[in-house]
Amino acid sequence: MSISFMVGPHRVRFAGKTDIGLVRAHNEDSLLIPREMALAVVSDGMGGHAAGDVASRITVETIDQHYRDTARSGPNTWPFKLPSLEIEKQRMSVAIQLANSNIFATAAADGSKKGMGCTVDAIYFNQGRFFIGHVGDSRVYRIREGRIQMLTEDHSLLNDYLRMKELSGDEGVHFPQKNVVVRALGLADQVHVDVIADAFMVGDVFLLCSDGLSGMLDDRVLLDIITARDSLDTSCNELIKAANDAGGNDNITAILIRIEKP
Secondary structure, eight states, rough: EEEEEEEEEEEEEEEEEEEOOTTTTOOOOEEEEEEESSEEEEBBOTTTTHHHHHHHHHHHHHHHHHHHHHHHHHHSSSSOOOOOHHHHHHHHHHHHHHHHHHHHHHHHHHHHGOOOOOEEEEEEEETTTEEEEEESSSSEEEEETEEEEEOOOBBBHHHHHHHHHHSHHHHHHTTTTTOOSSBBSSSSSOOOOEEEEEHHHHHHHEEEEOOOHHHTTHHHHHHHHHHHHOOHHHHHHHHHHHHTTTOEEEEEEEEEEEEEEE
C-alpha cells in the first residue's frame, strides 16, 4: 500500500516492492519505504560476497536512523554554518558514509562476513528539492513530461569502459564483467558518495531500483509500465513481473515516488 507525506505544498507518494527473482537462493536486497519523513532507500547486497543481505540491511537501517536523529536535533548541532541546500547534501553524504563505516566494522569483527558489501540509492525530499545519495550500480530514474532520465551514473567496470570509449553500447550488452561494481559500501573504511540535488515538479515520478530490474528491462519498457497506470503499487508489481518474465536473473527491488498536488 502506498504512503504519502506533505513536503511543503506538495504531496509525495511512495510505493515499493522487493522480490527474490527466479534464480537466486535468497534475497540480498533491502528497501526503506518512509515511516516518519519523505526518505526512501534501495540497497543491493553484493552477489558473490559474504552476507550481502546483512550489508544492505545495515545500510537501510543506518540511513533511516541518521535522518531521524538529525531531524530531532536540528541543523544547529552541525559544526559549522551552511546554507540549507548544503546542509541537506552533507546530511545525505554523512548518512551513507556512516552506513559504510558500520558495514566495514561489522565485517572486521566477524570473519564470516568479511568482504560483504552493497550498493545504495537514497532519496530525500525537502523544501522543494530532492537529494539523492548514490554508490554502486543501483539506479535512480526520473520521469518528467513523458520522458525517462537516469539521474545516477553506474559505478561499474562496464560503465568505466563505455565512458573511456573502450566499448560500444552493443559490445556492452555482451561484456563478460558487466556486473562488476567498482565502488560499493563496505569494501573500505571510507567511500566517496555521489550527491545529486535538484528541484522537483508536480507530476514527476522517481524510480529507485536494483540492477535486478534495470538489468532486465530497458528504459523504454520501464517508462511504458510506469506511465500506463495511476497506481504506484500496481506499477511496482508490474515492474517486478516484467523483470521475472524476462528471466529474473537477480533479486528485484523497485520504489516508485510521485509528486502530487495536495
